[in-house]
Amino acid sequence: MGLEKAIGSVMPNALTTRLDRLINWAQKNSLWPMPFGTACCGIELMATLAAKYDLARFGAEAIRFSPRQADLLIVAGRVSLKEMPVLKKIYDQMPEPKWVISMGACASCGGVFDTYTLIQGVDQFIPVDIYVPGCPPRPEDMIDALIQIQKIVEEKSVRDPSD
Amino acid sequence: MSETHLIDRVRELFPEAIIEVQRAHDELTLVVRKSALEAFMHFLFQDTELAFNYLVDVTAVDYQNLPEISEKFQARFMVVYHLYSHQNNVRVRIKTPLEEDEAVPSVATLWKAANWLEREVYDMFGIVFEGHPDLCRILMPDDYEGHPLRKDYPLRGRGERARFLFDTGNQEG
């Protein structure tokens, strides 16, 4: 259309882009995770965030311990029947848009703990975007999961109310 | 104060109470009759020479599937106390055999640490501690039925998972 050119001739420092791309670009590079670390996976998540693996390189270092300030829920560990309502409440308190990573075998399917007290997969109660296999997953797996989440964020549109 | 000295002293003071003295892996275990447990624990707590000031743990074992032990002691459960003396650097384990519906005296008035530990034993094994200030469940939900660490409790539960209502956290029906 020549719009870029026309704007560029008036304002040489301006960039033109689509609104979706701008918002998604900002959101995907500043995900604020809420860590729901209930077991050994939580330790591995800490390693992911610490200096060696440094999740800050992907913009997700601002760990929020208040769900109201977070947009990425990381369920890292076992969730018992007694704890599930807490997790659900935390998920409900997070503002939209929000994404969920189910980290490790326990959060995803109960893992080896097929017992009287353990939720056999948190996806029965909250929607999960990315499952990370492993017991525990390595920090590299978590970085990969974050990149997968970024891809999901990239594809959403401000016009789609379901996102 | 050595372990031998400890054994001599309690043997002298409680000749009837001690069923067995076990030594394994350099650890000392005294199996004590339930009827004498209260006086025995009180002695260990208040004696200034032994000075067992620290209650490390209270737990229990269900010997239902181990007849060589349950028949020997005429007991299904053993309540286990781990004590430590900072002053003497001595540890001792006290075990009390218990039949299924028997209660044990609480030691929560002696060591405050026993409060939550005894609640956990009650929650998991259904063993009642007499004289406990507030004997209610500590880990399982309040409306939970049964005691899951008993050997006759099925590993996958009795349908708790299927009946679970996540919005209230309670069991259905």
Ligand code: SF4
């Ligand atoms: S998946 Fe493995 S490491 Fe993670 S919480 Fe379960 S047992 Fe622990």
